[in-house]
Amino acid sequence: MQNQTKQKVAYFSMEIALSNDMHTYSGGLGVLAGDTIRSSADLKLPLVGVSLVSKKGYFRQELTPEGKQIEHEDPWDPAKFMQLLPEEVTVQIQSRDVHVKAWLYNVVSQTGGVVPVYFLDTDVDGNSSEDREITSFLYGGDERYRLKQEIVLGTGGVRMLEKLGISIRKYHMNEGHSAFLALELLRQQEMDVEKVRSSCIFTTHTPVEAGQDKFSYDLVKEVLGDHVPLEVLKSIGGEDRLNMTRLALNLSDYINGVAKRHSESSREMFPGYEIHAITNGIHSYTWTCESFRRLYDKYLPGWANEPNLLVRVDLIPDEEVWQAHREAKKLLIDHVNKVANIGMNIDVLTLGFARRATEYKRATLIFSDLQKLRRISRKAPLQIVFAGKAHPKDYQGKRIIEQIFSYTQKLKDDIKIVYLENYDLITAAMVIAGVDVWLNTPHPPFEASGTSGMKAAHNGVVNFSVLDGWWIEGWMEGITGWSIGPPPEERISPEERSSREVDDLYNKLEYIIAPMFYTKRDEWIKTMKNSIGKIAYYFNSHRMMRRYITEAYF
Numbered sequence: 001m002q003n004q005t006k007q008k009v010a011y012f013s014m015e016i017a018l019s020n021d022m023h024t025y026s027g028g029l030g031v032l033a034g035d036t037i038r039s040s041a042d043l044k045l046p047l048v049g050v051s052l053v054s055k056k057g058y059f060r061q062e063l064t065p066e067g068k069q070i071e072h073e074d075p076w077d078p079a080k081f082m083q084l085l086p087e088e089v090t091v092q093i094q095s096r097d098v099h100v101k102a103w104l105y106n107v108v109s110q111t112g113g114v115v116p117v118y119f120l121d122t123d124v125d126g127n128s129s130e131d132r133e134i135t136s137f138l139y140g141g142d143e144r145y146r147l148k149q150e151i152v153l154g155t156g157g158v159r160m161l162e163k164l165g166i167s168i169r170k171y172h173m174n175e176g177h178s179a180f181l182a183l184e185l186l187r188q189q190e191m192d193v194e195k196v197r198s199s200c201i202f203t204t205h206t207p208v209e210a211g212q213d214k215f216s217y218d219l220v221k222e223v224l225g226d227h228v229p230l231e232v233l234k235s236i237g238g239e240d241r242l243n244m245t246r247l248a249l250n251l252s253d254y255i256n257g258v259a260k261r262h263s264e265s266s267r268e269m270f271p272g273y274e275i276h277a278i279t280n281g282i283h284s285y286t287w288t289c290e291s292f293r294r295l296y297d298k299y300l301p302g303w304a305n306e307p308n309l310l311v312r313v314d315l316i317p318d319e320e321v322w323q324a325h326r327e328a329k330k331l332l333i334d335h336v337n338k339v340a341n342i343g344m345n346i347d348v349l350t351l352g353f354a355r356r357a358t359e360y361k362r363a364t365l366i367f368s369d370l371q372k373l374r375r376i377s378r379k380a381p382l383q384i385v386f387a388g389k390a391h392p393k394d395y396q397g398k399r400i401i402e403q404i405f406s407y408t409q410k411l412k413d414d415i416k417i418v419y420l421e422n423y424d425l426i427t428a429a430m431v432i433a434g435v436d437v438w439l440n441t442p443h444p445p446f447e448a449s450g451t452s453g454m455k456a457a458h459n460g461v462v463n464f465s466v467l468d469g470w471w472i473e474g475w476m477e478g479i480t481g482w483s484i485g486p487p488p489e490e491r492i493s494p495e496e497r498s499s500r501e502v503d504d505l506y507n508k509l510e511y512i513i514a515p516m517f518y519t520k521r522d523e524w525i526k527t528m529k530n531s532i533g534k535i536a537y538y539f540n541s542h543r544m545m546r547r548y549i550t551e552a553y554f
C-alpha cells in the first residue's frame with residue numbers, strides 16, 4: 001500500500017464527479033466534491049475521498065421532440081478506470097451481512113499531489129442479488145434503497161478506511177447522506193458523543209427543511225437494526241424520524257453552510273448550532289476552456305495552482321479576451337447547429353441556462369411575458385441555450401422541460417432556443433464557456449450557493465442573476481454583472497418580489513445588457529474582465545480548501 005502513516009482527512013460524499021465517463025455524479029453536489037478533490041490534489045493536502053461506485057449511473061437523459069424526458073440506465077465499467085482492492089468489509093443491513101469492496105481511483109495533480117478516492121461497491125461475491133444492487137443507481141429507488149446506500153457509504157466507508165490501515169484525523173461529511181459515518185464512530189467510541197464530535201465536520205447544502213433526508217424509525221429498525229441503541233439514536237437524530245441533517249449537526253463540532261447567506265438561513269433553521277460560512281468555489285483549471293487557459297498561461301503564468309493571480313487580468317489586452325471568448329462561443333454554436341440545426345449565429349447575444357430542472361431554479365422565468373421578450377429580441381437579437389436533467393421522480397421538473405420546449409416553438413420565428421440533451425460535465429463546460437451571459441433565476445433562498453456562475457466567470461462570461469447564494473457575495477452591480485430583483489434583506493411580499501424580478505430581467509436585458517453587448521464592446525469586455533479579476537480570482541476551490549484547512553480541519 002501507499003504511505004499511510006500520516007493522518008488524513010476523510011471526505012465523504014454520496015457523489016463525486018471526477019470524469020465524464022465515470023457516472024458517479026448527478027449535478028452540483030458531485031461536481032463540488034470533485035473540485036474539492038482536485039484542489040486537494042493540487043495543494044498536496046492529506047485527504048482521501050469516499051463515495052459509492054454507482055455502477056449504473058444516475059441516468060442518461062433522452063428528450064423527445066416534445067421535451068418529454070426519458071431516463072435510461074447509464075452503466076459504466078469501473079475496471080476501465082480504477083483498481084479493485086482486495087480488502088473487504090461487511091455492514092449489517094436487514095440483519096444480513098453485506099460485503100463491501102472498494103475501487104481505488106487516484107486523482108493525480110500536475111503538481112505531483114495525489115488524492116486517493118475509494119468508491120464502495122456491494123456487487124461482490126457472497127451478497128444476494130438484491131444487495132449487489134445497493135451501489136448501482138445514484139439517488140435511485142425508494143427510501144429503503146436510499147437508507148441502505150447511506151449505511152454502505154457511512155458505516156462501510158469508515159470500516160473500509162480502517163481496513164486499509166488509513167488513519168483519519170477528521171471526517172468531513174459533504175451533506176447529510178454520509179452521517180452514518182458519525183454513528184459508526186459513536187458505536188466504536190462507546191457512545192462518547194464529545195469524542196466523536198471532535199473528529200467530525202459537516203457541510204450542509206440544503207436551505208430548506210423539505211430537502212433533508214429523513215427516515216421513519218420503523219424503516220430504520222428494519223434496515224439498520226440495533227447498530228446503536230434506539231434511544232441514543234432518537235436523542236441525536238430526532239424523536240419522530242431519523243433526520244440525517246440533525247444527526248450530522250449533533251455529531252460535528254465544525255458545521256458550515258456553503259455561502260454566507262446560506263449559513264444565515266441555516267442558523268435560523270437550526271437554532272442553537274454554531275454554523276460557519278465557507279463559500280463554495282470551483283476548480284479553476286477544470287472549468288476554464290482551452291482558449292482562456294492559453295491566455296492565462298501567457299499573461300498570468302502559474303494561475304492554475306494560484307487562481308488569485310487572475311486578479312491581474314488587466315494585463316491581458318481586450319482584443320485577446322474577446323478572441324478567446326469567440327473561440328469558446330464558436331465551439332458551442334457549431335455544436336448546437338450540428339445537433340439541432342437551427343442556425344444559431346455567433347454574432348447574436350447568447351444567454352445560457354443549464355442546471356438541474358427543478359421548480360425552485362425557475363428556468364421559465366424568462367418566458368413570463370412572451371410579447372415583451374419578442375419585442376426585446378426584435379430590437380437586439382437574442383438566442384438561448386438550455387440544458388439540464390430532472391430527477392426521475394421530480395415530475396414538476398420534467399414538466400418544466402416540456403414547457404421550455406413549447407416556448408421554443410412559440411418563439412421560433414423570433415428567438416432561437418435550444419435545449420441540449422443529457423447535461424453532463426462536458427456539456428456544462430461547453431455551454432458555460434460558450435454563451436455571453438449566464439442567467440440564474442432561482443427562487444430565494446433556495447439556492448444554497450450555486451456554482452455554475454463561478455465557472456462562467458472563469459471564462460469571461462457575465463452573470464445576470466437573482467441575489468441568492470454565492471452571487472450576493474460576487475455581485476457588484478454593473479461591475480461584475482447584474483442583479484435580478486431586490487437584495488434578500490428587502491422585506492417585501494413574494495408577489496412584489498417576483499414582479500420586480502421579472503421587471504429587472506426584461507428591463508436590464510433591454511436597456512443595459514443588449515445595448516452594451518452590441519454597441520459598447522469595450523465596456524462589455526471590461527465587464528468580462530471584471531468577472532475574471534473580481535470573481536474567478538476568489539470563487540475557486542483552492543481558496544475554499546484553504547478555508548477548510550485553517551478553519552475546519554486544523
Ligand SMILES: *Cc1c(COP(=O)(O)O)cnc(C)c1O
Pocket residue numbers: 026027028029031354355356423424425428429449450451452453455
Ligand atoms: C456546475 C454544475 C452544476 C451546478 O450548477 P448550479 O449553478 O449549482 O445549479 C450542475 N451540474 C453540472 C453538470 C455542473 O457542471
